[in-house]
Amino acid sequence: MTTTAGLPDRIEDESQLETLLVAPSAELVEFAASLSGPIVVLGAGGKMGPTLAARAQAAIDQAGADAHVVAVSRFSDPAAREWLKGYGVQTIAADLLCQDSLSQLPDANTIVYLVGSKFGTRQNPSHTWAVNTIAPALAMQRYPTSTFVALSTGNVYPFSPIDRGGSLESDPLAPVGEYAYAAVGRERIFDHFSRQDGTPVAMIRLNYATDLRYxxxxxxxxxxxxGETIDLAQGYFNCIWQGDANDLILRALPLAESPPRPINLTSVETFSVREVATRFAELMNCSVRFSGQESETALLSNASQCSELLGAPATPMQQVIRWTADWVQHGGRLLGKPTHFEVRDGAF
Ligand SMILES: NC(=O)c1ccc[n+]([C@@H]2O[C@H](COP(=O)([O-])OP(=O)(O)OC[C@H]3O[C@@H](n4cnc5c(N)ncnc54)[C@H](OP(=O)(O)O)[C@@H]3O)[C@@H](O)[C@H]2O)c1
Structure with a gap:
């Protein structure tokens, strides 16, 4: 059964989920027709990279373009590499903190940059800084004449008043906590090399991709x-279906500029934790308990620019909420990688 938007009413299993996550939009296929040569995806082995790389390859195939995707990561999870090969994506295992590894990567006009490190910052902050600042420096030095779409995060902003509608790209960066400082560091490194070499960069400040497994x-x-109590202190959030996030990340490539152009990527709507948790309880036919009260601020981004330039995310979040309730209730596989979105002191 499908809903009015042509989306399935429920997602039965991972195979159906992955089919949905890798299916490119018509707009992405149209854009893919303009691509040529290798499209190098750096940091492709994490939560977003595999479905992003497979979606890009599917768009290229459907467009009949003379291009192919090269997914680069250490592939700490070897299953991600095997999965990518199944979708016709070339893979290269490389440590992107190692200059020699970068010099062995193929030349490419187009780079999708996903490398990052967030969790474990409290225990090992220097690793977070190394991944988030040295790896971008090496990538920008390796590909000074390429076009980049590079992932950043909404964590570069301070918490903003709920009724403001989220931080704008033009707002001053005022990160909370050491991971967020390192994320600003990542942006500053891209900015430095972009200005030095004229490298165009679309800097994507993403707030929370969601794909049922995480x-x-x-x-x-x-x-x-x-039946866990839901803490309301971080009472509001934005999020986006991972398929839409990946589609829009790839379609942001033509927006790359020097100096880098920041683009908030998330839902246009702001969601209330209380309302969404109550909806989950209704859908799963159980009760919900809350503690505390909503704070007057939250980590929120304003996605108007992205919607105006590229269109709003196509998948209605109310549909994603129904899919998620059904997935969790029926024991769908979870990655076991919580977002810790409730954290308000910036310690990850
Ligand atoms: N997912 C979200 O909701 C979200 C929200 C905001 C921002 N972002 C940003 O979007 C990007 C992608 O998100 P994600 O969720 O896919 O992140 P992720 O799961 O952390 O994936 C990033 C991947 O980068 C790779 N990497 C790290 N160090 C590396 C190194 N030295 N050499 C080669 N590869 C390395 C890792 O894969 P290997 O272990 O295979 O090397 C890692 O899995 C990240 O930069 C993140 O900051 C994501």
Missing amino acids: GVLTDLATKVAR
Whole structure:
């Protein structure tokens, strides 16, 4: 059964989920027709990289373009590498903190940069700084004449008043906590090399991709299903279906500029933790308990620029909420990688 938007009513299993996550939009296929040569995806082995790389390859195939995707990561999870090969994506195992590894990568006009490190910052802050600042420096030095779309995060902004509608790209960066400082460091490194070499960069400030196996919605649904108390202090959030996030990341390539152009990528709507958790309880036919009260601020981004330039995310979040409730209730596989979106002191 499908819903009015042509989306399935429920997602039965991972195979159906992955089919949905890698299917490119018509707009992405149209854009892919303009691509040529290798499209190098750096940091492709994490939560977003595999489905992003496979979606890009599918768009290229459907467009009949003379291009191919090269997914680069250490592939700490070897299953991600095997999965990518199944979608016709070339893979290269490389440590992107190592200059020699970069020199062995193929030349490419187009780079999708996903490398990052967030969790474990409290225990090992220097690793977070190294990954988030040295790796971008090496990548920008390796590909000074390429066009980049590079992932940043909404964590570069301070918490903003709920009724303001989220931080704008033009707002001053005022990160909370050491991971967020390192994320600003990542942006500053891209900015430095972009100005020095004229390298065009679209800097994507993403707030919470969600794909049923992980994400803010999965975190909330899981807590509700387990009968855990939901803390309301971080009372509001934005999030986006991972398929839409990946589609828009790739379609942002023509927006790359020097100096880099920041683009907030998330839902246009702001979601209330209380309302979404209550909806999960309804959908899963259980009760929900809350503690505390909503703070007057939250980590929120304003996605108007992205919607105006590229269109709003195509997948309605109310549909994603229904999929997530069903997935969690029926024991769908979870990555076991919580977002910790509720953290307000910036310690990850
Ligand atoms: N997912 C979200 O909701 C979200 C939200 C905001 C921002 N972002 C940003 O979007 C990007 C992608 O997100 P994600 O969720 O896919 O992140 P992720 O799961 O942390 O994936 C990033 C990948 O980068 C690779 N990497 C790290 N150090 C590396 C190194 N030295 N050499 C080669 N590869 C390295 C790792 O894969 P290997 O272990 O295979 O090397 C890692 O899995 C990240 O930069 C993140 O900051 C994501």
